[in-house]
Amino acid sequence: MCGIAGFYGSSLHPEQYRDLMHDMLAQIEHRGPDEAGCYLDDRLAMGTVRLSIIDLSSGQQPVGSADGRYWLCYNGELYNYRELRRDLIARGFAFRTESDTEVVLNAWAAWGPDCLPRFNGAFGFAVYDSETGELHLARDRYGKRPLFVARHEGAWLFASEMKAFLAYPGFRFEFDPAELSSIFATWTPLPGQSGYQGVEQVPMGEYLSLRGDEVRRGRWAPLDLSAGAAPESEQEAVELIRADLEQAVDVRLRSDVEVGVYASGGLDSSIIAHLAARRTDRPLRTFSIQFEDAEFDESAEQDELTAHLGTRHSTVRVSDADVAEAFPEAVRHAEVPAFRTAFVPMHLLARQVRREGIKVVLSGEGADEAFLGYGIFKDTRLLSEWNELDDETRRERMGRLYPYLAHFNGADEQRRMLGLYQQFSTEDRPGLFSHQMRFQNGRFAARLLAEPGDPLGAIEKLVADEPGFAELSAVQKAQWLEFRTLLSGYLLSTQGERMALAHGVENRCPFLDPAVVRRAASVNGRFGDPYDEKYLLKQAYADVLPERIVKKGKFPYRAPDSAVFVRSRPDYRDLLLDQDALDEIPALDSRFVRKFVTRVFDTPPERIGTKENQAFVFLASTVWLHHWYVRGHARDHEPLAVPLRVVDRRSSAVAA
Numbered sequence: 001m002c003g004i005a006g007f008y009g010s011s012l013h014p015e016q017y018r019d020l021m022h023d024m025l026a027q028i029e030h031r032g033p034d035e036a037g038c039y040l041d042d043r044l045a046m047g048t049v050r051l052s053i054i055d056l057s058s059g060q061q062p063v064g065s066a067d068g069r070y071w072l073c074y075n076g077e078l079y080n081y082r083e084l085r086r087d088l089i090a091r092g093f094a095f096r097t098e099s100d101t102e103v104v105l106n107a108w109a110a111w112g113p114d115c116l117p118r119f120n121g122a123f124g125f126a127v128y129d130s131e132t133g134e135l136h137l138a139r140d141r142y143g144k145r146p147l148f149v150a151r152h153e154g155a156w157l158f159a160s161e162m163k164a165f166l167a168y169p170g171f172r173f174e175f176d177p178a179e180l181s182s183i184f185a186t187w188t189p190l191p192g193q194s195g196y197q198g199v200e201q202v203p204m205g206e207y208l209s210l211r212g213d214e215v216r217r218g219r220w221a222p223l224d225l226s227a228g229a230a231p232e233s234e235q236e237a238v239e240l241i242r243a244d245l246e247q248a249v250d251v252r253l254r255s256d257v258e259v260g261v262y263a264s265g266g267l268d269s270s271i272i273a274h275l276a277a278r279r280t281d282r283p284l285r286t287f288s289i290q291f292e293d294a295e296f297d298e299s300a301e302q303d304e305l306t307a308h309l310g311t312r313h314s315t316v317r318v319s320d321a322d323v324a325e326a327f328p329e330a331v332r333h334a335e336v337p338a339f340r341t342a343f344v345p346m347h348l349l350a351r352q353v354r355r356e357g358i359k360v361v362l363s364g365e366g367a368d369e370a371f372l373g374y375g376i377f378k379d380t381r382l383l384s385e386w387n388e389l390d391d392e393t394r395r396e397r398m399g400r401l402y403p404y405l406a407h408f409n410g411a412d413e414q415r416r417m418l419g420l421y422q423q424f425s426t427e428d429r430p431g432l433f434s435h436q437m438r439f440q441n442g443r444f445a446a447r448l449l450a451e452p453g454d455p456l457g458a459i460e461k462l463v464a465d466e467p468g469f470a471e472l473s474a475v476q477k478a479q480w481l482e483f484r485t486l487l488s489g490y491l492l493s494t495q496g497e498r499m500a501l502a503h504g505v506e507n508r509c510p511f512l513d514p515a516v517v518r519r520a521a522s523v524n525g526r527f528g529d530p531y532d533e534k535y536l537l538k539q540a541y542a543d544v545l546p547e548r549i550v551k552k553g554k555f556p557y558r559a560p561d562s563a564v565f566v567r568s569r570p571d572y573r574d575l576l577l578d579q580d581a582l583d584e585i586p587a588l589d590s591r592f593v594r595k596f597v598t599r600v601f602d603t604p605p606e607r608i609g610t611k612e613n614q615a616f617v618f619l620a621s622t623v624w625l626h627h628w629y630v631r632g633h634a635r636d637h638e639p640l641a642v643p644l645r646v647v648d649r650r651s652s653a654v655a656a
Contacts, residue, residue, distance in 0.1 A: 226521065324565055365492060374554075
């Protein structure tokens with residue numbers, strides 16, 4: 001894993017390129033502290049900070065093709081690189097390294113953008129054709145690795161993290177009020193959004209081709225969740241799932257450095273830990289978070305799993321004060337507003353992983369989206385059947401949605417919930433039926449904004465523009481929305497990749513292997529009880545995992561939100577009520593913000609509701625983003641700690 005940055009079509013003098021690349025890469029050196037390199041010519045500058053994982057000795061970047069035509073800066077891992085390498089050698093390509101980077105380069109030289117559907121990996125890269133002058137920017141199919149672009153004074157800037165743009169002369173961040181409104185309502189940036197004016201994130205499964213001022217966009221991996229042919233029996237389905245996951249873990253263990261596993265104590269990461277432990281010849285390294293607050297803690301399940309597998313286990317114990325203390329730095333790495341604090345403990349966990357010498361971890365991310373593990377999928381199923389059910393059946397099924405939440409279980413509580421569910425049993429916003437209840441909470445946060453506009457307009461357009469979306473079932477639409485919004489926009493990025501790479505740790509996700517996602521689509525809802533989440537996964541691994549983990553049921557990973565600030569950091573009241581700072585953020589409604597912050601700090605933490613919690617974290621993260629990016633304090637950084645290797649093809653260098 002690495003970080004890339006660069007610019008194309010700049011009006012700056014090429015003599016400035018080297019120093020500018022140094023400063024852009026220094027902003028993101030945490031992503032790749034092992035090496036740094038850049039390519040320069042009169043039209044383009046691009047570079048990489050490298051986290052060396054495969055081919056430690058000769059995998060430096062940028063890498064050029066044998067004839068010098070193509071140059072690649074690459075952030076990612078290509079898990080099937082050995083298989084593609086054999087195909088390319090058969091086509092006559094020669095290799096000078098053992099790296100997956102050179103496979104990506106030669107695959108592009110062989111097939112152009114048609115190489116992308118052949119890739120099984122996590123990546124964002126820039127490949128330059130020096131013969132045509134075209135620059136291509138591409139991103140993986142599920143949005144695991146970030147890639148941002150910005151237009152500034154005629155130049156195209158690009159980078160794995162937006163903070164690299166701070167090094168470019170004259171570049172300034174300004175919040176985009178319409179995108180903030182959308183983010184607050186849907187809890188995450190939508191594909192293409194960044195939250196800032198003039199900055200776009202390349203959407204998952206897409207690429208951009210730049211040639212002068214001309215831009216072409218291509219979508220190489222539409223999200224296909226249509227159900228294929230189902231296995232004939234439940235046993236066959238279980239065996240196929242096992243085979244796909246074993247293959248997914250096998251290719252993700254390809255590494256020249258030791259690979260660990262995030263073991264949360266839940267089913268998904270326990271499956272991954274079990275499969276990885278069977279494939280290592282020394283005790284598997286596992287890592288987990290433990291909370292001082294028992295409401296969020298899963299240490300009992302973690303201890304039972306790691307003892308069962310015999311792993312070498314490390315934990316990070318997190319208090320309210322730890323979350324509040326690390327929040328500003330975690331937000332600096334997240335770069336976008338967040339609706340909860342769960343990404344902060346992940347920041348602390350990755351720091352500990354790296355301190356213990358581990359660069360690569362596997363995680364269970366993606367299982368809930370692929371195998372319908374979230375309550376929202378059961379919610380959607382119930383709501384889509386609502387008008388055909390009697391009240392007794394409605395209450396029985398409601399009790400199975402969130403067994404860990406009291407207000408879904410008692411008779412009096414359920415009576416009140418019936419009215420709420422009745423309200424959302426018809427579709428009010430086109431295409432958003434499954435998520436109407438969630439977005440209702442999100443719209444409260446939009447009240448913090450001076451101009452909330454139409455908070456759901458962007459997501460309505462997203463689903464309206466998606467071919468085939470209308471033909472999906474209600475549950476499949478919910479699944480599509482989860483993949484395209486919260487998974488790629490928050491779980492894989494803010495909570496996942498951005499926190500891990502802040503400390504030079506790469507996170508790999510076997511459940512997001514394309515074959516595993518396709519298999520899940522073919523078996524979901526066709527066997528077992530649809531109100532028993534991830535039924536087939538439980539059946540597949542019930543004989544090898546502790547019963548406590550398999551039968552526990554869904555326990556979402558969460559961390560305490562506004563309570564950590566109310567209990568531990570009363571100074572946040574002054575921070576969020578600073579009139580001078582609020583006046584500098586025209587996107588916020590300072591009058592409502594002041595009332596809201598005062599109310600939250602005057603309310604006992606246990607009585608702060610879900611929508612107030614989310615709004616508070618959105619507000620606190622936005623204020624810190626203003627500090628880091630709009631005011632520009634994130635611009636302060638140390639020079640690169642490693643030498644910058646330069647491939648210099650500027651005309652001045654050639655003439656010299």
